[in-house]
Amino acid sequence: MKASVLSVGALVLAGALNAGQCGYEQCWGAVGIGPGGAYGWAHSHASEGAAYNAAQRGCRGNCDQIRTFYNTCGAIARASNGGWGWGWASSRQAAENTALGYCREYGANCRVAVWACSP
Template identity: 55%
Template sequence: MARITLTVSALVALIGLQAVPVAAGECGYDYCWGAVGIGPSGEWGYSYGKWSEEDAYNTAQDGCRWGCTIVKTFYNSCGAIAVADNGAWGFGREWNRELAESTAVNWCMDNGRNCRTRVWACSK
C-alpha cells in the first residue's frame, strides 16, 4: 500500500509541475537581447527579452525619449551602467544583476568617484 501511495504522490507532483506557468520574455525561451542606456541630462532607458539587438536598442532609446548618448546591448545576460559624480561611467555585462552592477561600478571608478548604478536589466 505504501508503494502505491508513493507512486500516486509522485504522479500528482509531476502533473502539478507541468501545470505551473513559467514566464518567458517576448522572445520566448530563446536567447534574448537587452539594452541599457543613459543620457547627459539624467535620462535612462532599458529593455529586455527582445528578439533582436536593434529592437533592444530602440526600446532602451524610447525609455530615454531618444536622449541617450550611451546605449549598450547584451545578449542572454544582464547589463548595467554606473555613473560617477563627475559624469564618468562604466558598463558591465555579466550572467546576473549583481555581477553586472559590480563590473559597471568598478569600470566607472577607473575615471570617477562615488559611482552608482543608474540603470540595469537582464535579458534572460
Template identity: 40%
Template sequence: MRAFNWATKTILAAVVCLTGGIATARADSFGAISLSPATGATGWSHDYRSRREAEDAAQSYCYKNAGDCRVAIWFKNSCGALARGPDGGWGADWAQNNRQAQRAAVAACSRHSYNCQVIRWQCSGGY
C-alpha cells in the first residue's frame, strides 16, 4: 500500500509539473461596441482584461470618425451586437454566441425603430 501511495503521488506531481497546476482558471475577456447616434459610426473592442479597457478602446476607435460616441454594449466572455433602424433608432444586447447576440440586438432595436439591421457584432474570450 505504501508503494502505491508513493507511485500515485509521483504521477500526480509529474502531471502538475507538466500542466502548470491541477486546474488553471481562464482569465475573463471583455469587449465593447460604441456608437455615434448622429453618424452611425462605430468602434469596437475584444479580448481586453477589464470592462473599462474594452469600453475605452471602443470609444477611441469610434471617436476617430465622430464626436458623439457612447458605449452601446459591453460584454464579458460572450458576444455583443448592435442593430440600427433607418430612422436612427438603435438597440444592443449580448449573448453567449454571435447569432443569439444579433437576434437580441435586433429585438432591442425593434422596440425603438423598424427594419432593424445588425451593423456590428463582436465576440470576446474565444466565443
C-alpha cells in the first residue's frame, strides 16, 4: 500500500511540474518529419528552442523539416511523392486540414504524418 501512495504522489508531482513548463504568454510546440517516415512532435514547452529540440529527439535526429508554433496546434502532411505541407490553427482538425491543403499543392495521396497542440 505504501508503494502505491508514493507512486500516485510522484505522478501528481510530475503533472504539476509539466504544467509549469509553459510561461503565462507562450506555450511552444513543434512538429517534424524526415526521410524514411521519421517524425517527431513536442508540446507544452516554455521556449521555441526547447520545443524544436524535443521534436528532433522524437525523430532520433532524422527530421529535416521542423516547424514550431505557440498556443495553438500544428500538423505536417506528407504526399506519396515526398511532397509535404504544414499548417497551424486553433484546433487539431483545422491544422491538419491546412497541412493537407498545402500538401496537395505538391503531391497526391497526402496523409497527416504528425500533429501536436500546445495550450
